[in-house]
Amino acid sequence: MPRVPISKATAHEVISLAYGFFTPLTGFMGRHEVDGTLDKMRLPDGTLWSIPIVLDMPTDAIEKLNITVGGSIVLEYLGAPMAVLDVTEIYEYDLTRMAEKTYGTIDPRHPGVKKAFAYKDRFIGGDITLINEPTFSDPFKSFWLTPRQHMDMLSQKHWKNLVAHQTRNVPHTGHEALMKQAWFAANEDMPVSDLSTGVLVNAIIGQKRVGDYIDEAILLAQNVLRTSGYFRDNVHQVSFTLWDMRYAGPREAIFHAILRTNLGCTHHMFGRDHAGVGDFYKPYDAQNLLSQHRSELSIKPVFLRENWYCPKCLEVTNSTLCGHDSQAQSFSGSLIRSILTDEVKPTQKVMRHEVFGVVMECAARYGKGSPFVTEEYLKTRRPVFTLNQLGD
Missing domain, CATH: 3.10.400.10 (Sulfate adenylyltransferase)
Incomplete structure (x- = not known):
């Protein structure tokens, strides 16, 4: 052949x-x-x-x-x-x-x-x-689950509902709050004493651009939220999907909903500008298209607004709930990047110290000193997976 x-x-x-x-x-x-x-x-x-x-x-x-x-x-x-x-x-x-x-x-x-x-x-x-x-290399092999293995995990953990969180980032407290808000939405009218709802952090591993977070930091930093107790063991799981983002905005949101359905998810988080890039789509275009097709999706979209930290409320909140717009402190990408670039331990209001520690460890171990993708990282990183050289 x-x-x-x-x-x-x-x-x-x-x-x-x-x-x-x-x-x-x-x-x-x-x-x-x-x-x-x-x-x-x-x-x-x-x-x-x-x-x-x-x-x-x-x-x-x-x-x-x-x-x-x-x-x-x-x-x-x-x-x-x-x-x-x-x-x-x-x-x-x-x-x-x-x-x-x-x-x-x-x-x-x-x-x-x-x-x-x-x-x-x-x-x-x-x-x-x-x-x-x-064959997946470290640390990826610890987070690789096929759709069948996702289904088996769902059964083993006795989860009746599973809400997907797609990410290409290391988590700050705004992300953490979004996941917890989505958990309550997915738990619906089930008794809180019956912990049968889970959060699946399904990271996208694919083409990297200079300035993106390195893949290893994404997976390990997301996972430390559970191992440090910010999520219970029986409500949180990290895995990944191999996919090169198209940044197709609304259409890619539909695709992600189908993809996570195949992983056994019953709900999917969709925030502001899901799968968008630049100013090509309006902030909630993806949510609007998902709403149009809600009846034929086999997964329930959980629509979320962008979170901020409010010094008046003393908590992470958003414009739907908090009336202190003028005091809102957004989780800007530039702020998070400057914290990680300068290696300055952030306040717990912004990022868990355990997350920061893991990101810095990944920078040293995998990122040639940086938690962000560099040309050197792209040239020298270990492949995510390898194949056996089969005979003819």
Whole structure:
């Protein structure tokens, strides 16, 4: 079979397809599936779906390898065979249409648009079969759970409700308060004495940009909230999904809802500007689109406003509850970054000292002295996962 090298982003999607993170998808989309996704947010059978999952390839490579409909190809990552794709379709697609429908813009400043315009001139559709399971490195292997393992965890912990918190950040007290607010929303009318509601912190691990938090710090800092007692053991779990953010705003929010449904979640937190970037979407566009499709989602959105610290109330709160707008102290990204960059232990009102300590430890151990992604980190970091070199 022809062997086709794939990128890290495609390898992430192969893993997610193979293990069922992207159910009902079982492979890369064909033209009809892409059309339905872009025009109606529907798969051919009417199922809600919002983001194209496609495999691109240049025409000359397709011809050189004699890839044809009805045949199969081996997808290789870093020289190791990873999966077999049974080719059902080879097609061209209008990249401008794909970008505009997915992101609502063709502005090249949008990272998703940039990704769309970088696609090669052909796409290959077909189901995939994983032939080489990934082996995760430390600390990732402690947080890797397949959808089936998420379901098993749900059963073992006797959780009837599970609320998902998506994150690409280390947690400050504003994030912590949001998770606790969401827990109460997900617990609904269940007796508080019956601790059968959990919070799943499902981090996104994927393409990193200089200035992002390093992945190791995200996972370990989120986890220390539980190990330090800020969440009980039986109400908190950290895991991750391999996914390269598209920053598609409202459409990506729908995608995240479907993804977390596949992990057994019954509820999903959605805050201000979920999955947005820059000023391409309004702050609550994602929540508005989710509201339109609430009846057909198999997960309940929990809509939250941005939290702040109020020195008058002496607590973390938000504009829905607190009337001291003029005294509000926001959890600005620049404030948190300056604290971590300067290695100045923050007040407990901003970040738990245990979280700060773990972030600093990760900076030293994994980040070449920084909790933020640098060029050096990108060049020298250990891979999140490796594959075995299988024989022919």
